[in-house]
Amino acid sequence: MKKTLICTAVGLFIANSAPLFAGEVDDLKAQIQKLMTRVEQLEKQKTTAVADSKPTVTSGEKQVRLSISGQVNRGLLITDDGEETDYHNVDNDASSTRIRFIGEADPTDELTVGAAIEVQFESNSTADVSQLTRETGDPGTGTDNFTQRRLEVYFDHKRFGKLWLGQGWTASEGTSEYDLSGTALAGYSDTDILAGGTFFRGSDGVLSAIRVKSVLTNLDGLGRDDRIRYDTPSFGGLKLATSLVDGDAWDVAALYSSAFPGFKLVGALAYAQTSSADQVNGSASILLDNGLNFTLGAGDQDKDGTSADPSFYYAKLGYRASWFSVGKTSLSVDYHQTDDAGVAGDDASSVGLQLVQEIKPWATEAYVGLRNYELDRPGSNFEDVSALLAGVRVKF
Template identity: 50%
Template sequence: MRLQKQLLPLAVTASMALLSVGAQAASAETEALRAQIQALTDRLDQLEQQATVATQKAEAAEAKADAATSGRGILSGNENVRVTVSGHVNRGLLYADDGRESETYNVDNDSSSTRLRVIGEADVSDDLTIGSAIEAEFVSNSSFAVNQNNQTTSISNGNGINQRRLEVYFDSKRYGKLWLGQGSSASDGTSEVDLSGTDLVGYSSTADIAGAILFRDSNGTLTSTQVGNVFSNFDGQGRGDRVRYDTPSFGNFTVSASVVDGETWDTALRYAGEFDGAQLAAAIAYSEPDSTTVDNQVNGSVSLLLDNGLNFTVAAGERDVVSGDNPRFYYGKVGYQTQLFSHGLTAVSVDYSQNDDLALQGDEGENFGLQLVQNFDKWSTEGYVGYRNYQLDRAAGNVDDIDAIIMGARVKF
């Protein structure tokens, strides 16, 4: 009995010890299970985050593809070629007063005619790109075509649909650019360098907004002389079927040369650069057209834009003709740009131009203009209004001045 009493505490103690060990083991096992569950939960969260990121990337890629196909680019029939479609529509109202009568015309602004272009490009290497371009203008009631005797011009039956670019080109960063086909000659645009922001409604080609309006003589009779006969900016050789080469840019300079069908050839030097507080662009060209009346022509332009918005543009040109006094032109503009509204830049300018001996020997033509262009960046639109006064002094007899006002909008796509 005494022995049992002695063993009983020992048994109780041993039992409690065993129970304690068992409880500790169970507790450790429970903690291990909790850790495994937490690890699985963390892994699931990580997988969900990765899935969300992947979905977002896929949606972004799809949105980018949609933007490419519905915006600036379209899908090509060849996966190696990227295709872009762009252009603009430019419509306005033209009011013209010839000194005796006035008329309002619904016009396509010839300063930047309505047009559509398609460009396809393929990268041969990091250095060489091969491209092609198709561009046409669709002109109904061109501001350079309507006048007192012809108030409407139609694009039906192909009239008013003109080719601008039908060309291929090889563009090398190292060796320059070679063009083949219908497009700008080397001298095209060299009289039209303009950083004012108002060239849409007034630039060196001052006849564009009312080119066909006829002058009246002192008796009030319409002459056969149009505004476009008297005023020209001698802008090189324009566009044609040609072979053209542009050098790579060196020190912000580029040299171009082209041979146009009909034995016309030209060459041009261009500059575009920035320095402290200003941008400067310039061009000068020499050409020899296939002509029985003109031997050669020199023309050019320079434009300076200061950071404070002030800008200055000048242009000039002269034709060496076979007989008579050489026709020449001079052009000058002063402008200002500022951010008046949150929509975009507001640009204003005033300009003056003079042409001598162009329509007839002894002619002296002068014109001056005022321009305003308001940009609406989010809408890819520019609204504009411009005024110009054309004067002609003619030895054969005085003619009345012509006043022209144009207002409209250009919407790009």
């Protein structure tokens, strides 16, 4: 149709114009040929665009951008308590199966108004399953859970910072977990997540009532909660944040992230106070351009009315490489020490190995984590707990 219109227009132009010389006719033919070639290119692009178009998610409010995303993270967990070996099909609590809805609008060039709903679905969480899960049922945990992660609104201004209101990250949440190793799926400073529900077994062969997660902690701030939070804008990679949490709790944190010639550095330092305790914690991680990375974390908590004041430190050495075209391969080894988390005098430690392989064409990561847990308690003797977790996380 477009070609016909072009030819008709050219014909009318020639018919109503003065006589043309031979050279002028040749020039006109060349111009017409270029124009028709360009029309064919545009028609092909339009056809390709229509063929490649995908259904889009739309909001009930035309001025709001709506996105839906999430992930499924499943694996096989094998634990050994020194006498018994157990197998569990699990959801990896290091980055649980979840779905999120985020809607955003831009009233001005500097202001974004948003709302977020994020929930997780876990069947057999790695942090909960134990030797009793399939035998008699474990009254301390459920094999399935559906829990909220984010139910909040926020106002993000380029010059004035960001204000959050609702259920979500407190200012100190994640400040013990800054980690550039690329292996957090298989192991990071919250080491009890890999097999936290497992009970230690006494040297006499009797299963104790002490779980791995009751004696190991990374004191990671106030977690996610109902709060009001404010973050300053970033100044040279540094920003400050504070939140007021339900139950007379509050926190403040300094958060840093920046890239330099040859390396990237991230870090955080936080202070949090509740009605029964106060604590300080933080972490830092550096990733060199050659793939080597180092991560450190530490924290101390002062509890009211008890002599058991937990403290921890964590160290990780890692390496990231592009050995395969599908994505980066990340390897690491780490060590975690926690004192006095269960009762005064407790000395709990964990050492682990991690491997994570990106598979970008599938939006997938495959991982393996191997970990050993040890508990020394005055007057008691316990067998070590060993755990192996292998799984995949698929994002959408």
